[in-house]
Ligand code: SF4
């Protein structure tokens with residue numbers, strides 16, 4: 176047992192409203208610079224959709240992540256042999272046009288144009304060349320475009336759905352979508368670190384944040400290929416790669432990362448997870464069928480005395496262990512089993528977990544005869560000549576899951592490496608809590624039914640209350656349990672903080688002439 | 693003439709070596725952030741492939757070839773003593789020269805005609821590009837016009853280069869060489885001289901150590917195990933301010 180601590184996250188997808196506030200908060204702080212304009216360390220995409228960069232999930236194109244062959248784990252498109260032999264030209268790297276050409280508008284023209292017959296316009300110009308361009312792509316170009324042939328239907332996660340299933344998914348009447356906010360997952364088996372020939376990328380031992388040392392990066396660009404989530408970006412201006420730093424300066428000061436702090440839907444949770452580093456290798460090499468189980472198995476119970484003992488031996492601070500015990504991430508992922516990693520099959524062991532969305536699954540569509548209803552409406556009332564009923568009733572307990580508007584396989588492709596049973600379990604829990612609360616607040620569901628649902632989902636009433644609280648009512652301090660960084664200990668390693676008593680205090684350390692050094 | 697030869701073949705190489713050493717070390721220590729291959733693949737991918745791959749392989753082989761003759765002149769002469777082997781040797785060297793020449797021209801045209809790439813092209817990039825181009829043209833010219841370079845390099849130039857490193861420069865043989873060859877030699881020293889001021893520095897930080905490094909890198913900011921106990925708190929690092 177080798178217990179370490181990791182700052183880990185949960186995103187609750189039912190709550191995301193797709194407002195992109197998170198992306199803007201991040202951009203304003205970190206990537207509003209030359210060469211970084213195109214980077215969105217935090218981006219929000221619509222699913223089904225191709226995402227950013229286009230089709231990033233299609234590893235036949237980008238060759239990201241790890242693959243297991245004959246019980247050996249190797250990087251799909253990088254690594255010692257492949258990386259070094261492709262060092263002059265990386266054949267699997269996305270280029271700027273796979274993201275988009277960054278642009279701005281010539282706003283000054285609106286003010287400075289001479290008087291004329293026509294309104295002045297602010298033309299879009301490229302942020303690379305400065306030339307006027309026709310904007311072809313943006314970081315969220317597929318926003319809300321479910322069903323569209325160019326975006327939604329090219330979603331790589333549709334690959335193993337039958338044509339009929341795909342068609343059904345995109346029928347106008349049934350169409351649904353949800354938002355998928357993404358940041359770097361600060362993985363336990365990061366492919367970006369492993370693929371960097373310079374050794375510039377590293378994982379911080381204390382909190383597991385993955386960073387790129389800007390002084391050591393030499394622009395070999397292998398991390399861009401290595402990361403299957405495409406969360407390492409190449410800065411074309413500075414010739415260095417950059418990625419999400421999980422706002423570590425904020426975390427060290429006890430603040431939530433900017434994207435999480437600003438999140439309008441309050442979908443984001445952050446806390447410490449204690450994990451067993453000895454289990455990483457086995458989990459990364461797990462069989463297809465056990466991927467999720469083994470990846471979650473690394474995460475340990477922070478109340479287990481053995482775990483605490485081992486953590487202490489490794490020097491994890493008491494305050495960190497306490498933070499782990501209050502961690503919302505631990506609750507969602509381990510205690511309640513409601514959050515899953517995104518694309519576990521890439522074997523980077525991501526430390527960002529998602530509560531899969533219930534809403535696009537839940538409602539079902541049934542055909543009904545609407546003529547009677549339509550006849551009741553007056554001439555001016557607008558009504559449609561269709562006979563679909565968008566049915567969110569909870570009559571059939573799990574019926575709507577089976578006949579979901581979204582095939583469960585699609586959700587499973589994203590969140591449980593294709594295993595539909597796993598997402599189904601989670602969705603049942605989400606649904607059970609919903610039914611339970613509906614009994615409590617609306618009252619149109621009987622107590623027996625509510626209890627039956629809870630029981631079938633494996634929850635108790637008090638757990639359901641806890642889940643409800645953390646989902647809907649949680650305050651800032653419930654959502655973000657950030658351990659102290661103990662910078663003072665780091666400072667004490669470098670300086671004896673006691674021996675300068677009585678000397679000049681701020682900024683410099685020389686003694687005065689009169690008193691001597 | 694003598695002064696000029698003295699300058700070009702004695703002073704210049706020493707200046708170049710000193711500037712190379714001091715410049716590179718200083719740049720590495722003070723502004724390591726500037727050490728980057730500055731790859732432009734991200735802005736232009738497809739044409740670049742046909743330029744950058746042959747260029748890098750070619751120039752690397754040419755560099756290693758020159759280095760080998762400098763290090764093992766006898767072995768080179770012995771290999772070249774058989775005319776068939778000599779021709780093979782020269783043929784391979786010339787092919788790489790030609791490869792680099794074509795690739796360099798291609799890369800230059802690519803920079804010239806792609807607006808995005810012009811944005812990331814510095815003045816020093818142009819200088820070094822033209823210098824390399826001249827150097828390769830001269831090299832190919834020498835290979836064709838002054839046969840057999842691999843042999844007379846080993847016989848004449850290797851002793852000269854060694855004499856520089858032994859601080860006893862012997863320039864008689866070089867001084868007598870035709871102008872084209874002299875230019876090629878001077879060009880080489882100029883490249884060494886301006887090397888630390890160009891993007892070529894990425895050659896010095898080629899990531900060879902990747903081969904023996906473990907894949908994952910974890911860095912601990914401090915040894916928490918020790919710092920937790922007062923008895924061992926300051927045993928691994930001494931505080932730096934006393
Ligand atoms: S998500 Fe990508 S960039 Fe982030 S740690 Fe994992 S492999 Fe590295």
Ligand code: SF4
Nearest residue numbers: 191194195197438440
């Ligand atoms: S700020 Fe929150 S709710 Fe808005 S898009 Fe981002 S994650 Fe979703």
